[in-house]
Amino acid sequence: MATLEIIGMPQSNFVCTVRIAANEKGVSHDLTSARPRSPELAAIHPMGRMPVLRHGDVVMFETKAICTYIDRAFAGPALSPADALGAAEVEQWASFINTSFQPIAMMEYTQSYFFNVLPDGSPNRPRIDAALPGLEKHLGIFDRAVAKTGHLVGASFTIADMLLLPMMFYLKKLPESAAMIARLPALSAWYERLSARPAFVAATPPPMPGR
Numbered sequence: 001m002a003t004l005e006i007i008g009m010p011q012s013n014f015v016c017t018v019r020i021a022a023n024e025k026g027v028s029h030d031l032t033s034a035r036p037r038s039p040e041l042a043a044i045h046p047m048g049r050m051p052v053l054r055h056g057d058v059v060m061f062e063t064k065a066i067c068t069y070i071d072r073a074f075a076g077p078a079l080s081p082a083d084a085l086g087a088a089e090v091e092q093w094a095s096f097i098n099t100s101f102q103p104i105a106m107m108e109y110t111q112s113y114f115f116n117v118l119p120d121g122s123p124n125r126p127r128i129d130a131a132l133p134g135l136e137k138h139l140g141i142f143d144r145a146v147a148k149t150g151h152l153v154g155a156s157f158t159i160a161d162m163l164l165l166p167m168m169f170y171l172k173k174l175p176e177s178a179a180m181i182a183r184l185p186a187l188s189a190w191y192e193r194l195s196a197r198p199a200f201v202a203a204t205p206p207p208m209p210g211r
Ligand SMILES: N[C@@H](CCC(=O)N[C@@H](CS)C(=O)NCC(=O)O)C(=O)O
Pocket: 012, 013, 014, 015, 036, 037, 048, 049, 050, 051, 061, 062, 063, 064, 098
């Protein structure tokens, strides 16, 4: 049986998501650390982004697609419901997380603490402050979504939760977002419960290089 190889930095929220998917499925994987646009990534992702996957002759990019491949290619617990509505709801939340939430929560807010800093190395306060209203609105949406069953879709841990969980890991570490989450009981309980799963514990992002 070919080895599953996940390529990208373990600090990446998207790399973490595909590692959670493999761990939940009970599939061991090799993690090959690679920086953005490195030859390992550029050989598979057209923009040189992470993560990418190698599995025998299969190569793949885009986190949601990689998770779906892992889910369908291996035995083990289903990471997405089999019924039409449940499967479509996973797509709905995955799309919302990746196209509406991630740009504000990660690209604008979180990266203004880690990468898009001011010339003196301090957090980019104007960008952080500009992101806060949108961040709070999205977190409220997630709080209401998980209030009923403790998951984004149905009553099991799906790829939708797996996409959100590593982003929440970073948001819990930063002051404004941590305070917002603390005011949202259903989302706080969701995070405490799902971040304790062995699949996430084993894939938890290490500190950013040089920090
Ligand atoms: N839509 C892509 C996004 C991948 C992505 O943006 N990954 C980030 C790391 S979390 C990255 O490679 N950033 C470096 C860059 O954009 O140059 C996916 O779902 O996999």
